[in-house]
Amino acid sequence: MRRWWIVAAVLLAAYIAYPYLTLYWIDQVLLTNDKEALQRLVGFPSIREQLKADLKVAVLDKAHAEAEKRPILGVFGTALAGLIAPPVIDKTVDNLVTADAVLNSEVVVEHRERNESFADFVTYAFFSAPTRFRVDLKDPEKPDSPTVTALMALTGPQWRVVGIELPPIETWHTGTTE
Numbered sequence: 001m002r003r004w005w006i007v008a009a010v011l012l013a014a015y016i017a018y019p020y021l022t023l024y025w026i027d028q029v030l031l032t033n034d035k036e037a038l039q040r041l042v043g044f045p046s047i048r049e050q051l052k053a054d055l056k057v058a059v060l061d062k063a064h065a066e067a068e069k070r071p072i073l074g075v076f077g078t079a080l081a082g083l084i085a086p087p088v089i090d091k092t093v094d095n096l097v098t099a100d101a102v103l104n105s106e107v108v109v110e111h112r113e114r115n116e117s118f119a120d121f122v123t124y125a126f127f128s129a130p131t132r133f134r135v136d137l138k139d140p141e142k143p144d145s146p147t148v149t150a151l152m153a154l155t156g157p158q159w160r161v162v163g164i165e166l167p168p169i170e171t172w173h174t175g176t177t178e
Contacts, residue, residue, distance in 0.1 A: 022159040
């Protein structure tokens with residue numbers, strides 16, 4: 001009976017440690033510029049689709065809010081945003097949310113050149129459900145920078161980043177999270 005409890009405790013400890021180990025692997029993949037490994041650990045296609053939808057909703061909501069403030073110009077702006085924003089967002093997300101774009105981003109290249117971990121970007125990392133894990137990230141050099149949340153899921157035997165939650169659009173320029 002005692003052996004069963006030891007096995008259960010070891011399995012529970014391994015389960016709890018596994019997403020943190022995956023974060024470590026992602027950190028190492030960024031530092032070693034390993035594109036294939038990054039693609040295994042991050043679900044870029046699903047993240048792209050989710051971000052496209054979220055950004056389109058945010059831009060159109062912002063346009064509708066402006067339309068309420070300025071009825072005549074706002075209606076025109078909303079219509080224009082509805083026509084122009086979706087293809088622009090699609091193309092931008094398709095270009096920026098790739099393994100190559102991440103590995104060649106300025107911040108990643110700087111950290112790689114200094115062989116400096118990304119651990120200081122993590123402000124929170126814990127389970128949000130038994131098969132979901134949340135990681136909040138913030139630029140440590142910019143205290144007023146908004147927080148970006150990476151969502152991980154246990155897919156099969158592996159933890160993967162499957163989603164990104166961006167801060168509200170209003171915080172992108174001001175750096176505040178009201």
